[in-house]
Amino acid sequence: MKEIRVLLVEDHYLARMALHSVLSGHSQIRVVGEASDGEEGIVMYRSLQPDVAVVDLRLPRMSGFELITQLRQEFPKARIVVLSNYQGSEDIYRAVRSGAMAYLTKDASGEELVNAIQSVDRGLRYLPRIALDRLAERIPSVDLTPRESEVLACIAQGRSNREIADELHIAEKTVRIHVSSVLDKMGARDRTQATIFALQRGLIHLD
Structure with missing residues (x-):
């Protein structure tokens, strides 16, 4: 089974550690890097070129939206999972428009996050019902x-x-x-x- 190399971009240390712990417990996933802000996320992505990046939207120095946009400009095939507290339709829409292939809120289970990463790694979008419901008016x-x-x-x-x-x-x-x-x-x-x-x-x- 193919190993999925993952980069975490999350500014909160405890949240980053929790994500690392959850993902490292899965045999198919290896966390290869962790960034605490958007600019560091860009630098680490260039260096590591992971299979999937898990990105928060609220980041210091460069927002998640800006990070996703820049990554997709430099790496058109970049596969990005958003994991955010933002639940508004405009936030979800902007993230997907910027190039994110999956959108999860931070109350998602570890199993759902793993499923999203695996789907995105295969080139598939992963939008759970809560994300789709927020987009209904569009x-x-x-x-x-x-x-x-x-x-x-x-x-x-x-x-x-x-x-x-x-x-x-x-x-x-x-x-x-x-x-x-x-x-x-x-x-x-x-x-x-x-x-x-x-x-x-x-x-x-x-x-």
Whole structure:
């Protein structure tokens, strides 16, 4: 079983120690670094290049939102789990828009955190029901064709246009047309927003 290398970015020492203890108790996960503020988190990520970063949003010197944005700019494939006390829809939305692939509140169980890390490491999003519920007011009505629904499911899995074309056995140009139609019908600015909308409305389900 693949070992998952994890970086913790959390300013509270006791919280960081608790996270380290929980994660180190899992045979598949190894905590390779701990940062106490956003700027240190950037430096350590560059040095360690972990499989997954677990990030708080309230950090000294650089907020979690800024940290996520910068990491994704430098490392487009960075896989980030947010673990925060913030529960507002705008906080969740901003975190996911910035590039986080999972969002948990700090009352989540250790088992759920491990599940989120494992999902994100596989390239999957992890948004529990409480996070999806907070985003409800952002969801527009939508009526997709069967083919558009298939394309949307592939989008949610993070697949490129070429990968979607191969999966559905259609031309890449046709995929671009479907993607454009899906975004337009859902009122989404990009693929991430379309995925959030689709998850909340139950149009797709990610295991």
